[in-house]
Amino acid sequence: MGQILAIDYGKARCGIAATDDMQIIASGLDTLQTPLLVDFLKKYFSENKVDEFVIGLPVDLRGNISEVETDILKFIEIFQKEFPTVKVNRLDERFTSKMASFFISQSGKSKKQRQEKGLIDKVSATIILQNFLEQRTR
Numbered sequence: 001m002g003q004i005l006a007i008d009y010g011k012a013r014c015g016i017a018a019t020d021d022m023q024i025i026a027s028g029l030d031t032l033q034t035p036l037l038v039d040f041l042k043k044y045f046s047e048n049k050v051d052e053f054v055i056g057l058p059v060d061l062r063g064n065i066s067e068v069e070t071d072i073l074k075f076i077e078i079f080q081k082e083f084p085t086v087k088v089n090r091l092d093e094r095f096t097s098k099m100a101s102f103f104i105s106q107s108g109k110s111k112k113q114r115q116e117k118g119l120i121d122k123v124s125a126t127i128i129l130q131n132f133l134e135q136r137t138r
Contacts, residue, residue: 001021001022001023001049001051002021002048002049002050002051003018003019003020003021003023003048003049003050003051004018004019004023004050004051004052004053004054004129004132004133005017005018005019005029005041005044005050005052005053005054005129006018006026006053006054006055006056006091006125006126006128006129006132007037007053007054007055007056007125007128008056008093008121008122008124008125008128009034009055009056009058009068009071009072009075010034010068010121011034011068011071012033012034013031013032013033013034013121014031014032014033014034014037014121014125015028015030015031015120015121015122015123015124015125015126016028016029016030016031016032016040016122016125017029017122017125017126017128017129018048018050018129019129019133021049023051023133024133026126026129026130026133027126028122028123028125028126029122029125030122031121031122037075038078038079038082041079041082041083042082045083045086050083050086051086051087052086052087052088052089053079053083053086053087053088053089054089054090054091054128054129054132055072055075055076055088055089055090055091056072056090056091056092056093056124056125056128057069057090057091057092057093058072058093059092059093076088089132091128091131091132091135093124093128
């Protein structure tokens, strides 16, 4: 069994999370600049077995799709060409950034650390992945 990888995709940065090989625990991996994402994934996939991929579906409170969805769809197209055997899943990512900010604030981090957007992106990716794992077990 391989890992499941999740991405909180953004125009500037992407948060990345992965499960363990048993697909039980979601952990934050990294945050990187979006243009570096494909190269990061190529390296990661060469070193790890990845069975599935989850990428957030950016929906607002009214159910409207965010403008970043156009970029996400282009990325998914590239991803599927690079990694055709990896199943791509989408998951509603509403509130993940707010939840990430809340969890970070509860963790005892300094104000400067709590405001670091890269940390929020990584924690958001972890929340997306954890939600995906929970939905699979229902």
